Amino acid sequence: MIPNILTIAGSDPSGGAGIQADIKAISANGGYAMSVITALTAQNTRGVQAVSLCDTALIATQLASLREDVRIDAIKIGMLGDAAIIETVAERLTGLDCPVVLDPVMVAKGGDRLLAEAAVTALHSLLPRADLITPNLPEAADLLGCAEATTLDEMRDQAHALREIGPRAVLLKGGHLQGDQSPDLLVTAQEELWLDAPRIATRNTHGTGCTLSSALATWLGAGVPLAEATQRAKAYLSAAIAAADRLTVGSGHGPVHHFHAFQEKKK
Numbered sequence: 001m002i003p004n005i006l007t008i009a010g011s012d013p014s015g016g017a018g019i020q021a022d023i024k025a026i027s028a029n030g031g032y033a034m035s036v037i038t039a040l041t042a043q044n045t046r047g048v049q050a051v052s053l054c055d056t057a058l059i060a061t062q063l064a065s066l067r068e069d070v071r072i073d074a075i076k077i078g079m080l081g082d083a084a085i086i087e088t089v090a091e092r093l094t095g096l097d098c099p100v101v102l103d104p105v106m107v108a109k110g111g112d113r114l115l116a117e118a119a120v121t122a123l124h125s126l127l128p129r130a131d132l133i134t135p136n137l138p139e140a141a142d143l144l145g146c147a148e149a150t151t152l153d154e155m156r157d158q159a160h161a162l163r164e165i166g167p168r169a170v171l172l173k174g175g176h177l178q179g180d181q182s183p184d185l186l187v188t189a190q191e192e193l194w195l196d197a198p199r200i201a202t203r204n205t206h207g208t209g210c211t212l213s214s215a216l217a218t219w220l221g222a223g224v225p226l227a228e229a230t231q232r233a234k235a236y237l238s239a240a241i242a243a244a245d246r247l248t249v250g251s252g253h254g255p256v257h258h259f260h261a262f263q264e265k266k267k
Contacts, residue, residue, distance in 0.1 A: 003221035004071055005031040007214060008063075008089055009078030009105070010039035010051075016255030017207030022076060024258035025214035029236060031221060034070065036062040038089075039081045045206055045250025053081040056088040063092040074098050074221030076214045077130075079105040081115060083122035090126050099220040102130040102167070103213035104139050128166030132226065134213045135162065137176040148176070152183065159187040171216070171230060173209070175199075186230050193227055197238045204244035204254035211256055212237045 005026045012018035019035045026033035038059055042050040066072065075098060080086045093100070104123060106115040115123070120142060127133060140158050141148040143165070149155045152174075159172040174183040179199070186193040215236045219229035243260035257263070 001222075003031045003073035003218060003223075004034060005074050005076065005214070005218050005221050006034045006036065006066065006072050007076045007078065007217075008036045008038060008080075009076070009210070010041055010081065011037055012041060012043055012207070014044045014206075014250065014255070016045065016249065016253075017210045018079060021207040021210040021255065021258065022078065022214040025211045025236075026076075026218050028258050028261065029215045029218040029233075031073075031218035034066060034072075036066070038085050039079055045252035045254050047252070051081070053085060056084050059085060060088050060092055063089070067092075067096070072096060072098055074217040075100045076217035077102045077126075078210055078213070079115070080123070081119070083116070083119040086119060086122040086126055090129060093129060099131045099217065100129055101213050101217040101220065102126065102133045103209050104133060104135050104143060105209070106139050106142050124165060127162075130167040131220070132169045132171060132216065133162065133167045134171045134173065134209065134216065136173045136209060140172055149174075150177065152177075152185075155183070155185055156187075156192070159185050159192075163187050163189075169226060173212070175205075175208070184230075184234060186227065188226065191227070193230070195231060195234045197234065200238070200241045200244075202241060202244050203252075204247065204249075204256065205241060206253040206255045208237060208241065208256060211240060211258065 007022035010018045023033040040052045137148050149158050159170045162170045169188040172185045182197050182199045184195045215233035219232050240256035243257035
């Protein structure tokens with residue numbers, strides 16, 4: 001069975017992040033992608049120029065329309081924008097019995113804020129609804145109101161602190177650490193699992209968080225256990241980053257190559 005995966009996120013017209021990256025990652029990992037758009041942005045590989053949040057009534061109607069007709073096997077949540085959208089999404093997810101992966105999108109790679117600071121408290125109320133959250137180190141620090149982790153021990157402490165807020169599991173991404181490796185840490189009630197990968201020398205990493213969380217949601221929607229789903233998603237993202245320089249998209253931080261495996265098969 002091909003899993004139906006719903007992404008709830010903002011649009012990136014450059015195609016590297018947001019809804020566009022989610023749909024590519026879901027498709028590349030064997031899922032059928034659906035989307036509810038929360039925001040329109042004007043952005044490219046060099047930054048975000050404008051953001052327009054969608055009306056909450058329209059977001060609620062999008063979700064209701066899908067729920068009354070389509071089986072949803074897993075949900076990935078990305079950019080939500082403000083407290084009103086967070087509350088709308090939380091309300092409309094009530095009663096859905098499927099895995100939820102929350103990527104707490106707060107700040108774009110270029111430094112542009114994508115979640116109003118006043119909405120961070122509202123985001124906390126959504127965390128208990130998530131089976132997994134996938135923050136990077138700056139996002140984890142933002143959620144916890146503390147300094148960003150700079151060591152593996154600090155990563156471990158913050159991952160456990162985040163799980164105590166409410167999500168069933170935390171995948172804390174360590175790509176912002178210094179060094180030759182890019183370590184991620186999965187923390188559940190039962191285990192800690194470190195996932196390491198060599199750091200790839202490329203500036204084309206736009207949309208890595210969207211891509212990883214969408215791939216993870218796809219494998220969870222297919223019934224794969226969390227630890228294995230995380231390993232598969234990490235391997236997929238690493239390969240997509242390694243192949244990113246084959247693309248020629250923009251002059252800033254370009255996207256990863258979501259369909260690298262299909263290109264390899266054509267050779």
